[in-house]
Amino acid sequence: MSDNAKDFTQASASNPSTLAEPSSVIINKSAHEFDKTLFDSLLSRRFFFAPSFEIYGGCAGFFDYGPPGSALQANILEVWRKHFIIEEDMLELDTTIMTLSDVLKTSGHVDKFTDWMVKDVVNGEIFRADHLVEAVLESRLKGDKEARGQAAAPPAAEDDKKKKKKKVVKSTAVKMEDSVVKEYEFMLAQIDNYTGAELGEIIKKHNIVNPETGNQLSTPVEFNLMFQSEIGPTGHVKGYLRPETAQGHFINFQRLLEFNNGRVPFASAQIGRSFRNEISPRQGLLRVREFTMAEIEHYVDPKDKSHPRFVDTKDVVLQLLPKDVQERGETTMTNMTVGDAVGQKIVDNETLGYFLGRVQLFLEKIGIDPKKLRCRQHMGNEMAHYASDCWDFEIQSSYGWIECVGCADRSAYDLTVHSNKTKQKLVVKENLTEPNVYQKLDIQLEAKPFGMKFKKDAKSIEAVIRGYTQEQLAQVKAELEEKKETTVKLEGGAEHVVTDDLIKIQEITVSEHIREYTPNVIEPSFGIGRILYSLLEHSYWARESDVARGVLSLPPVVAPIKCLIVPLSANSDFVPLINEICKPRFDSMSAKLRRAGVASRVDASGASIGKRYARNDELGTPYGCTIDFASVANGTLTLRERDTTDQLIGKIEDVIAVTVALCNGQMEWKDACEKLEKYSGTQEVE
Numbered sequence: 001m002s003d004n005a006k007d008f009t010q011a012s013a014s015n016p017s018t019l020a021e022p023s024s025v026i027i028n029k030s031a032h033e034f035d036k037t038l039f040d041s042l043l044s045r046r047f048f049f050a051p052s053f054e055i056y057g058g059c060a061g062f063f064d065y066g067p068p069g070s071a072l073q074a075n076i077l078e079v080w081r082k083h084f085i086i087e088e089d090m091l092e093l094d095t096t097i098m099t100l101s102d103v104l105k106t107s108g109h110v111d112k113f114t115d116w117m118v119k120d121v122v123n124g125e126i127f128r129a130d131h132l133v134e135a136v137l138e139s140r141l142k143g144d145k146e147a148r149g150q151a152a153a154p155p156a157a158e159d160d161k162k163k164k165k166k167k168v169v170k171s172t173a174v175k176m177e178d179s180v181v182k183e184y185e186f187m188l189a190q191i192d193n194y195t196g197a198e199l200g201e202i203i204k205k206h207n208i209v210n211p212e213t214g215n216q217l218s219t220p221v222e223f224n225l226m227f228q229s230e231i232g233p234t235g236h237v238k239g240y241l242r243p244e245t246a247q248g249h250f251i252n253f254q255r256l257l258e259f260n261n262g263r264v265p266f267a268s269a270q271i272g273r274s275f276r277n278e279i280s281p282r283q284g285l286l287r288v289r290e291f292t293m294a295e296i297e298h299y300v301d302p303k304d305k306s307h308p309r310f311v312d313t314k315d316v317v318l319q320l321l322p323k324d325v326q327e328r329g330e331t332t333m334t335n336m337t338v339g340d341a342v343g344q345k346i347v348d349n350e351t352l353g354y355f356l357g358r359v360q361l362f363l364e365k366i367g368i369d370p371k372k373l374r375c376r377q378h379m380g381n382e383m384a385h386y387a388s389d390c391w392d393f394e395i396q397s398s399y400g401w402i403e404c405v406g407c408a409d410r411s412a413y414d415l416t417v418h419s420n421k422t423k424q425k426l427v428v429k430e431n432l433t434e435p436n437v438y439q440k441l442d443i444q445l446e447a448k449p450f451g452m453k454f455k456k457d458a459k460s461i462e463a464v465i466r467g468y469t470q471e472q473l474a475q476v477k478a479e480l481e482e483k484k485e486t487t488v489k490l491e492g493g494a495e496h497v498v499t500d501d502l503i504k505i506q507e508i509t510v511s512e513h514i515r516e517y518t519p520n521v522i523e524p525s526f527g528i529g530r531i532l533y534s535l536l537e538h539s540y541w542a543r544e545s546d547v548a549r550g551v552l553s554l555p556p557v558v559a560p561i562k563c564l565i566v567p568l569s570a571n572s573d574f575v576p577l578i579n580e581i582c583k584p585r586f587d588s589m590s591a592k593l594r595r596a597g598v599a600s601r602v603d604a605s606g607a608s609i610g611k612r613y614a615r616n617d618e619l620g621t622p623y624g625c626t627i628d629f630a631s632v633a634n635g636t637l638t639l640r641e642r643d644t645t646d647q648l649i650g651k652i653e654d655v656i657a658v659t660v661a662l663c664n665g666q667m668e669w670k671d672a673c674e675k676l677e678k679y680s681g682t683q684e685v686e
């Protein structure tokens with residue numbers, strides 16, 4: 001337990017009156033600076049989450065969620081399901097985590113899902129290349145600022161997304177040339193944009209070494225982030241733990257399309273675990289090796305990326321950081337509506353814009369502070385191998401700006417590669433009202449002599465020829481006219497000469513009544529752990545009276561427990577009423593709350609009432625119902641609001657009704673004040 005945590009426990013145990021507060025206090029959530037040590041201590045003490053395998057010494061990059069963390073995650077996911085799957089009528093999936101290697105080879109992950117790593121050439125210590133370069137450049141800039149007598153920006157206010165991945169490197173006050181400072185700032189603004197070779201050049205040019213040992217570093221090499229496994233006992237079938245849920249959607253596309261009666265646009269959605277063998281996991285839940293993702297794949301006609309519900313999000317305001325701004329080495333953000341961003345072509349199309357708006361609304365709904373939320377466009381090299389435009393929702397926390405939701409236009413990449421590999425059609429068929437008439441080059445093979453000439457290779461050669469694009473066919477036609485033959489290359493490298501008596505390429509007129517096309521895919525991809533952690537930071541503050549009295553102002557919709565039921569004390573007068581209200585009977589108050597979907601918890605422990613409230617403030621419980629002497633005498637309950645500590649009083653049934661309405665978002669506290677009487681006692685002091 002940290003010293004701060006000890007202070008907290010001792011203070012509250014020895015002096016409950018330190019927890020007393022008059023009701024109707026004016027809350028000042030920024031009375032204290034964010035204290036990361038106290039915050040971490042709260043999360044650990046209340047078991048929001050903890051390192052996995054802790055009693056075995058732990059293993060970096062794995063975390064277990066405790067009761068409040070699990071409930072918070074489940075509630076975030078419930079809001080996510082309602083906001084996206086239910087409201088937008090998406091098709092939900094639950095596909096396997098273990099994925100056949102062929103699938104991930106085809107998608108490009110086996111070859112390209114990599115990060116660059118460098119090694120200390122003496123002791124073998126491994127670093128993620130971009131993170132290390134970033135950390136060293138930042139520390140040198142900080143040293144330069146110190147040498148110039150300019151204070152470095154305080155961590156939480158740092159307007160620099162780069163801080164997120166920083167390995168802490170100590171700075172030394174050394175003044176640099178102005179031109180070098182400019183160059184460093186430029187490199188930092190586009191650190192995500194560098195290839196491995198470019199990172200290697202920066203390391204050499206700027207003499208970047210292992211900050212701890214001063215040893216030289218190797219040239220960057222690629223490290224694949226997937227966990228490999230074998231399926232079955234023979235070891236012949238290879239598999240990987242999926243690094244994203246997306247491929248499970250794509251390989252089921254044809255079934256999904258049929259389920260949707262062959263109509264596009266539509267979306268599939270999936271919540272599930274993903275695995276990435278990160279080079280250096282760090283920063284708690286932000287970079288882990290196993291995490292929950294929630295992904296949407298929205299299939300759309302590439303010729304028409306309008307969205308029927310665009311009007312619903314066009315007025316949503318986003319804080320944008322477009323790529324051209326970053327490529328100039330700047331981080332200035334612009335507030336703009338979705339409608340304007342799409343209208344000015346800053347965001348590529350309506351469907352992508354629509355989802356940016358929906359994601360913003362979702363994050364605000366669960367309690368993310370919109371001032372600490374921005375939408376950053378990917379730069380050229382930074383973009384995933386499949387994406388044609390990509391925006392990240394980044395949330396600011398004490399670690400800087402962290403990507404929490406990626407929104408990519410994956411074009412037709414995935415469906416095309418899976419279709420090419422499996423020879424299964426992953427296409428939409430659209431009946432045309434007017435036939436589409438056009439000219440195209442057509443292949444005619446003389447089947448019998450062709451088969452006799454090429455024997456066992458005939459099928460493979462034909463497959464290559466039939467796979468040619470129109471441009472390739474035009475070339476083959478010209479070759480046949482000029483040389484009377486063409487050479488066909490098979491996948492393994494073997495070459496075969498096909499003469500013009502076996503193949504003819506002719507222009508024909510086609511009249512199509514059905515249009516076949518591969519849809520494009522717009523993908524919002526959510527990392528639930530990163531969102532959950534950022535939300536906890538945004539919700540945390542300490543009471544003005546005592547920095548150690550932490551509160552999590554989680555909105556009721558996601559709070560792990562919505563309502564605390566507490567008897568004022570262990571006084572025996574309360575026992576019959578407690579039994580009536582709290583016993584697990586069908587008609588008890590707690591059962592009624594639970595049936596109304598309000599997770600409640602009874603705390604009849606011997607701790608003082610102030611201490612029990614404080615404990616639940618730390619858990620983010622928004623409301624408390626107290627059984628006191630008035631309850632015994634008049635059948636009333638007092639209702640406490642977590643942030644203000646304001647209390648209202650009313651008949652038990654009325655208080656239950658108000659609590660349910662508050663927790664289900666049908667009522668706000670100001671409306672509750674009109675339904676119930678103001679309570680003016682000082683119940684928090686026993």
Ligand SMILES: Nc1ncnc2c1ncn2[C@@H]1O[C@H](COP(=O)(O)OP(=O)(O)OP(=O)(O)O)[C@@H](O)[C@H]1O
Nearest residue numbers: 276278286287288291403404405406525526527530
């Ligand atoms: N190692 C991780 N730990 C926790 N969440 C992660 C991790 N990697 C990705 N995510 C989450 O999954 C989402 C979608 O994954 P995506 O592939 O777009 O991330 P990424 O661009 O690889 O992230 P980063 O650049 O931070 O490694 C991210 O927005 C993030 O919220």
